[in-house]
Amino acid sequence: MDTAVTAQKKWWSGGHSPFNVSYGKLMMWYFLMSDAFTFGALLISYGTIRFMSTSWPDPNEVFHSFPFVSHTAHLPLVFVSLMTFILIMSSVTMVLAVHAGHMRDRKAVAKWMVWTIIGGIAFLSCQAWEWTHLHELGAWWGHNPFANEDGTIASTNFTNFFFTITGFHGLHVTSGVVLNIVILANVLKGTYDDRGHYEMVEKVGLYWHFVDLVWVFVFTCFYLL
Amino acid sequence: MEHTHTGVVHDEHGHDASTKGIWKTFWILLAITIFEVGLAFSYLEWHWMPRLFLNSIFVALTILKAFFIVAEFMHLRNEIRNLIMTILIPLMLFVWFIIAFLADGDSWKNMRKDLAPGKPAPAAMHVNTEEAHH
Structure with a gap:
């Protein structure tokens, strides 16, 4: 694809992509934009309900556990920071895979894709542990064992939003891992060498970074604020 | 290889x-x-x-x-630039979304506080707080 952008170039006169990207990549961008609105709607409705409530459970009291550490230990933010680190790390390995794809370095693409998949699975495992732990405490859709910050009994809004939004994000991570595995299989088969480019790695990479991007907002909205 | x-x-x-x-x-x-x-x-x-x-x-x-x-x-x-703009400009709707919805949530909270069952009507509330001071 031509990347030389000249001032005289008539982008809209036909014969080439006016956005200088392939159809597939452009549509991935627009899909991600629409998905951003879906997540945005969920997070904004969460914010609206939280603003509407006179009090809300304190995240530092709710999320303070770590696997293999006594339940009485008070470790707010530690586990979710680890999850954030894993996801950022897997984003980095994804960019390195895309980068290796530009070099047509099949072995390197496969290596970084494998690391990205491992990162994704590690993140999902962490989330599975957190959900299991909260479920054991009695938290689920429609059940909220955590009191408000001011000591009053909380509504189920807190757990409903938490499980819906992190669940929807986890679903995105899951489909991202599946897509990454499909792409890895194609890389190993040599499909993209035959095709002459590794653009599919870039497209699935965009999706993967978006999942990381959403997590940045989920992390802030549920654990920091 | x-x-x-x-x-x-x-x-x-x-x-x-x-x-x-x-x-x-x-x-x-x-x-x-x-x-x-x-x-x-x-x-x-x-x-x-x-x-x-x-x-x-x-x-x-x-x-x-x-x-x-x-x-x-x-x-x-x-x-x-054109691609960047087609992606970022629609996302600006979020500015309005966030301001409008959070403000709505806030006013909803105030209404629930002021108009909760058992609470005196807003006009009488002023008198009520005055009494509490004595």
Whole structure:
């Protein structure tokens, strides 16, 4: 694809992509934009309900556990920071895979894709542990064992939003891992060498970074604020 | 494995430079996250600043992280201007969404507080608070 952008170039006169990207990549961008609105709607409705409530459970009291550490230990933010680190790390390995794809370095693409998949699975495992732990405490859709910050009994809004939004994000991570595995299989088969480019790695990479991007907002909205 | 190295040799320089950029972005994102968590911990320990101020910092840093992910990892900054605009301009709707919905939630809360069953009507409330002072 031509990347030389000249001032005289008539982008809209036909014969080439006016956005200088392939159809597939452009549509991935627009899909991600629409998905951003879906997540945005969920997070904004969460914010609206939280603003509407006179009090809300304190995240530092709710999320303070770590696997293999006594339940009485008070470790707010530690586990979710680890999850954030894993996801950022897997984003980095994804960019390195895309980068290796530009070099047509099949072995390197496969290596970084494998690391990205491992990162994704590690993140999902962490989330599975957190959900299991909260479920054991009695938290689920429609059940909220955590009191408000001011000591009053909380509504189920807190757990409903938490499980819906992190669940929807986890679903995105899951489909991202599946897509990454499909792409890895194609890389190993040599499909993209035959095709002459590794653009599919870039497209699935965009999706993967978006999942990381959403997590940045989920992390802030549920654990920091 | 001979064919796996095609195209690598003449790109050796660009390879180094952009891999460096990737890791730089990673360190920036990690540093911001560590700073956020550190700030949260220091607040838990000492409550040394207003909550609203702390939350504003968190939101600003989140947007900064989002910028780095989209610009560097998703390479949006290297796309042509028209593409960037078709993606970013629709997202500006969020500015209105956030302001309108959060304000709505806030007024809903105030209405529920002021008009809760058993609460005196707003006109009488002034008298009520006066009495409480005596």
